[in-house]
Amino acid sequence: MNLKLLFITILSAGMTCMAQDMNNVQFPHMQKTSARKEIRIPNILGFQTLKCDFHMHTIFSDGVVWPTVRVTEAWEEGLDAIAITDHIENNPSKKFVTGDHNASFDIAISEADEKNIILIHAGEVTRDMPPGHLNALFLNDVNPLDTASPIDALMAAKKQGAFIIWNHPGWKAQQPDTCLWMPMHQELFEKGLINGIEVFNEQEYYPVVLDWCLNRKIAVISNSDIHDVTAHFYDIENGKHRPMTLVFAKDRSQQSIKEAMFENRTLAYFDNKLAGKKELLEAIFKASVSASPTGKTDGENRELYEVSNISAIPFIVENMKGQTVTVPAESTIVLPLNLADYQELTIRNCYTGSNSVLHVNMP
Ligand SMILES: [Zn+2]
Ligand SMILES: [Zn+2]
Known part of the structure; x- marks a missing residue:
């Protein structure tokens, strides 16, 4: 940097300082955005x-x-x-x-x-x-x-x-x-x-x-x-x-x-x-969770499925063998599924009574 440029740099830095309002300086970035x-x-x-x-x-x-x-x-x-x-x-x-x-x-x-x-x-x-x-x-x-x-x-x-x-x-x-x-x-x-x-x-x-x-x-x-x-x-x-x-x-x-x-x-x-009510619970579950084949298989030659949940509510799903999986909110997971085990699902976090939960038949 030549001397002239250094001088200009110092001068402009000084001017920036001088331009600052000495009475009231605002920090709007410190305020939380309401979202x-x-x-x-x-x-x-x-x-x-x-x-x-x-x-x-x-x-x-x-x-x-x-x-x-x-x-x-x-x-x-x-x-x-x-x-x-x-x-x-x-x-x-x-x-x-x-x-x-x-x-x-x-x-x-x-x-x-x-x-x-x-x-x-x-x-x-x-x-x-x-x-x-x-x-x-x-x-x-x-x-x-x-x-x-x-x-x-x-x-x-x-x-x-x-x-x-x-x-x-x-x-x-x-x-x-x-x-x-x-x-x-x-x-x-x-x-x-x-x-x-x-x-x-x-x-x-x-x-x-x-x-x-x-x-x-x-x-x-x-x-x-x-x-x-x-x-x-x-x-x-x-x-x-x-x-x-x-x-x-x-x-x-x-x-x-x-x-x-x-x-x-x-x-x-x-x-x-x-x-x-069962009808409303079933409708929410079916509108939220879906499964589609990926066309791939895992090491044990089981078909892999993408299971998606578009809702803010995670669903705890149990299959006919009593195996449970949680489908997280607004997420997709990949699972090996044997469709025969998933003809009837039990949704553990959907209550249809004091002592009963939702059962859904999958088409
Ligand atoms: Zn009250
Ligand atoms: Zn009250």
């Missing part, structure tokens, strides 16, 4: 598969977050629809926040519209057992549900066309030993005041409730009931997810979600497990 993690679960039977969480809290009951945070979390975690369900009868923050039972919905709705998250207007009727806690969804106004008797609250919800979910029936604080369907639940059910029941809640599973739902044709529901920030409670960064309800809807709209729920087209999804 949505898509959950790929195929559409089935002509319906769209929507990922929903119908149970969560904000500071307008005993949650710790502002309502708009629930929308951002849902968007980032790949959900399509949520219901904010603050307790009607329990608001420990009342001293610090004002607002009626519609406040959390009113605050979150514009954020939801902007992010294309379907926000369902809802509230949680919070009573001793029986009947326990029930979420009323698709309300216009939560305030009329603030009544002395729980039946009156649910009747007020029904008047607005609500879909009513019995929450966490096996929660040990209310049913310490056995999860019971009590006479009052029978009465509510007969009055059309129990339309869905949570099979998964927060980090719990109630196997007996899956049987209740299937025997009585009640929609299976899986909800987070999150009070904390979701990423504080669930290990989202490491690929874990909150409980969610898969709703099979005609289109991605609130009206179609409601219709699908009343028509019992839901599956409960949590911890890589699916629970619900």
Whole structure:
């Protein structure tokens, strides 16, 4: 480098320094980019598969977050629809926040519209057992549900066309030993005041409730009931997810979600497990997993197949000899398959009852 060039280099370096704003320097690369993690679960039977969480809290009951945070979390975690369900009868923050039972919905709705998250207007009727806690969804106004008797609250919800979910029936604080369907639940059910029941809640599973739902044709529901920030409670960064309800809807709209729920087209999804009606489980499995011959053989002259899973749910598949293989999510594996052993499959992580799993016949 000649002296003249060195001089120019030093001068321009000096000028770069001088050009720096001495009052406010921005480091935008330090800010996290808000990104949505898509959950790929195929559409089935002509319906769209929507990922929903119908149970969560904000500071307008005993949650710790502002309502708009629930929308951002849902968007980032790949959900399509949520219901904010603050307790009607329990608001420990009342001293610090004002607002009626519609406040959390009113605050979150514009954020939801902007992010294309379907926000369902809802509230949680919070009573001793029986009947326990029930979420009323698709309300216009939560305030009329603030009544002395729980039946009156649910009747007020029904008047607005609500879909009513019995929450966490096996929660040990209310049913310490056995999860019971009590006479009052029978009465509510007969009055059309129990339309869905949570099979998964927060980090719990109630196997007996899956049987209740299937025997009585009640929609299976899986909800987070999150009070904390979701990423504080669930290990989202490491690929874990909150409980969610898969709703099979005609289109991605609130009206179609409601219709699908009343028509019992839901599956409960949590911890890589699916629970619900056999037809829906079978359709999801068959739309997700496929096998095709590679035309090659292994060292023992067995035909090799590519087995692909296009969904976010890994499937644990057992063949007729009791051999088990996990087909990982959104992956392809190569396996030697003797097709005769795979005419009937048992899908270990698809629950069709408290004590039964999905069996599928392969064509
Ligand atoms: Zn509850
Ligand atoms: Zn709750």
